[in-house]
Amino acid sequence: xxxxxxxxxxxxxxxxxIALVTHLSWSAVLxxxxxxxxxxxxxxxxxxxxxxxxxxxxxxxxxxxMLARGALPxxxxxxxxxxxxxxxxxxxxxxxxIFMVGPFTPIGELLGxxxxxxxxxxxxxxxxxxxxxxxxxxxxxxxxxxxVDPRLEQQAELLGDRPRRVFRRVTLPLAAPGLAMALAVAWxxxxxxxxxxxxxxxxxxxxxxxxxTSLQETGLASALPFALVLLVVALPLPLAAYTWSARxxxxxxx
Amino acid sequence: xxxxxxxxxxxxxxxxxxxxxxxxxRLALFGPSGAGKTTLLEAIAGLxxxxxxxxxxxxxxxxxxxxxxxxxxxxxxxxxxxxQDPGLFPHLSVRQNLSYAPGTDPAGxxxxxxxxxxxxxxxxxxxxxxxxxxxxxxxxxxxLLLAHCDALLLDExxxxxxxxxxxxxxxxxxxxxxxxxxxxxxxxxxxSDAQAFADRLAILDxxxxxxxxxxxQVVLRPASRRVAELVGYLGFVxxxxxxxxGMVAAAGSQIVAGIHPERVRPGSHPGLGLVLAGTVTxxxxxxxxxxxxxxxxGVVLTCRLPDRPAAVGSTAVVTALQPPSFGxxxxxxxxxxxxxxxxQVRA
Numbered sequence: 001x002x003x004x005x006x007x008x009x010x011x012x013x014x015x016x017x018i019a020l021v022t023h024l025s026w027s028a029v030l031x032x033x034x035x036x037x038x039x040x041x042x043x044x045x046x047x048x049x050x051x052x053x054x055x056x057x058x059x060x061x062x063x064x065x066m067l068a069r070g071a072l073p074x075x076x077x078x079x080x081x082x083x084x085x086x087x088x089x090x091x092x093x094x095x096x097x098i099f100m101v102g103p104f105t106p107i108g109e110l111l112g113x114x115x116x117x118x119x120x121x122x123x124x125x126x127x128x129x130x131x132x133x134x135x136x137x138x139x140x141x142x143x144x145x146x147x148v149d150p151r152l153e154q155q156a157e158l159l160g161d162r163p164r165r166v167f168r169r170v171t172l173p174l175a176a177p178g179l180a181m182a183l184a185v186a187w188x189x190x191x192x193x194x195x196x197x198x199x200x201x202x203x204x205x206x207x208x209x210x211x212x213t214s215l216q217e218t219g220l221a222s223a224l225p226f227a228l229v230l231l232v233v234a235l236p237l238p239l240a241a242y243t244w245s246a247r248x249x250x251x252x253x254x
Numbered sequence: 255x256x257x258x259x260x261x262x263x264x265x266x267x268x269x270x271x272x273x274x275x276x277x278x279x280r281l282a283l284f285g286p287s288g289a290g291k292t293t294l295l296e297a298i299a300g301l302x303x304x305x306x307x308x309x310x311x312x313x314x315x316x317x318x319x320x321x322x323x324x325x326x327x328x329x330x331x332x333x334x335x336x337x338q339d340p341g342l343f344p345h346l347s348v349r350q351n352l353s354y355a356p357g358t359d360p361a362g363x364x365x366x367x368x369x370x371x372x373x374x375x376x377x378x379x380x381x382x383x384x385x386x387x388x389x390x391x392x393x394x395x396x397x398l399l400l401a402h403c404d405a406l407l408l409d410e411x412x413x414x415x416x417x418x419x420x421x422x423x424x425x426x427x428x429x430x431x432x433x434x435x436x437x438x439x440x441x442x443x444x445x446s447d448a449q450a451f452a453d454r455l456a457i458l459d460x461x462x463x464x465x466x467x468x469x470x471q472v473v474l475r476p477a478s479r480r481v482a483e484l485v486g487y488l489g490f491v492x493x494x495x496x497x498x499x500g501m502v503a504a505a506g507s508q509i510v511a512g513i514h515p516e517r518v519r520p521g522s523h524p525g526l527g528l529v530l531a532g533t534v535t536x537x538x539x540x541x542x543x544x545x546x547x548x549x550x551x552g553v554v555l556t557c558r559l560p561d562r563p564a565a566v567g568s569t570a571v572v573t574a575l576q577p578p579s580f581g582x583x584x585x586x587x588x589x590x591x592x593x594x595x596x597x598q599v600r601a
Contacts (some may be wrong), residue, residue: 155341
């Protein structure tokens, strides 16, 4: 009985991918992708996703480490802040971002003085993707750091390593498999970000918006090739991270 | 010379202890779980900040709460700490673990020779997950020695290992401590481990050092009834002065003699100690001999005897060999005085 239930849910989860592959016409894929400018959304999604990951690595990693080590006062408050963007519906995030960084807000005006705008620009797209993917990275990275035994870090310090060196030689390598998985999940969320994006960054088009507009304008069949592109672009990194994490853990087992 | 005189606040009590360990000397801190032994080691290692006190190692001040205040971080102390969990880095091979300390040559002769001496020469390419408990401890010990620590702190490092391996590792560490002439402090909650390792034994209870001295003297001449209880005295018989210098059991007396189960001989030998006649209430095999419970002067004693004791209910006579005696306040009536205050004993 448990096996049947497990098989059922596994098939149900995999169902959409199977449906995509079985309903795709390869000639339709080729003709859709050969259209002028068809790959522009792909370039936009990949570059915005890469910038998003860089932002998460730079700003999210210290937060995750401090949360894992209990180095912040009122840790529940900090965690609630991280969970906030996970629990809010993406469409709501998009709406609220307009009120936060829109052109008639203090932040928007400040950006304006720098000739930047946080609506319908590449910056807006990155902001929306950061909001949609950050909690996945921070919570995943927090879990990865929590798995590193603090006594190993103490031992490294007692052997003569300064904290920064301990982080580089012990903490980071031990947390790396978990960090890679967190980063890969964040990448997949960033590539697929839609709810906040459609409100605050309708332009420039990323792949999710390309799928949406194709569906609206010309129907399901023309949206499917872009769905395939999104999967092909979004999934390899998580799969590679999963494989690498499994190998890294296997190496530790000797 | 390692010298520490510190106070560390814990939730239940304040750990107050002072100790001095000479180069090449081995001090064992013995006491029940939660007595503050590990806290004391962590204060020396810089992992716990004392509320008051001073720690010095050779001519370096590691911690001082008096002006000029000093708190050297752990990475500048050159103090090695070996815990029950060897703490090997799981992502590094044995060779990489051994050469972890900055400045250690992973391909150097010192590493190879030490690995051979520790019996792990064949394991240098192995990952820690593949090692047995004993091998992992040897690697952790080698790693500390290659880091050229100026002091060695051992926090119940052999718990969970079988007795023969404990003996081998204890001898190995004792030899290396002597050869390198570094002070070493062992924390143990098994008296036999502490005795096997130490030149000096210190008893810590509820954050206070109760007694320090040669291991046999601490066990044979405990300074207080509490120390006696901690080092294995299982019965306290009320006694009063008897003929000559001897004592005799006397129910209701305020003075008690501590009876250690292993310091008892069957039969009456007045010249060797306190002769006790009592009723056998229970007996059971224990190791190569027997263990019997005797009811004497209203208290139950446990004795280890070479042969099967008399049947339950019958009378047996035993001699407790030179038992220590304690007054109504728990202090020993002879030998080292019991502590009146927490800071009077220095290990």
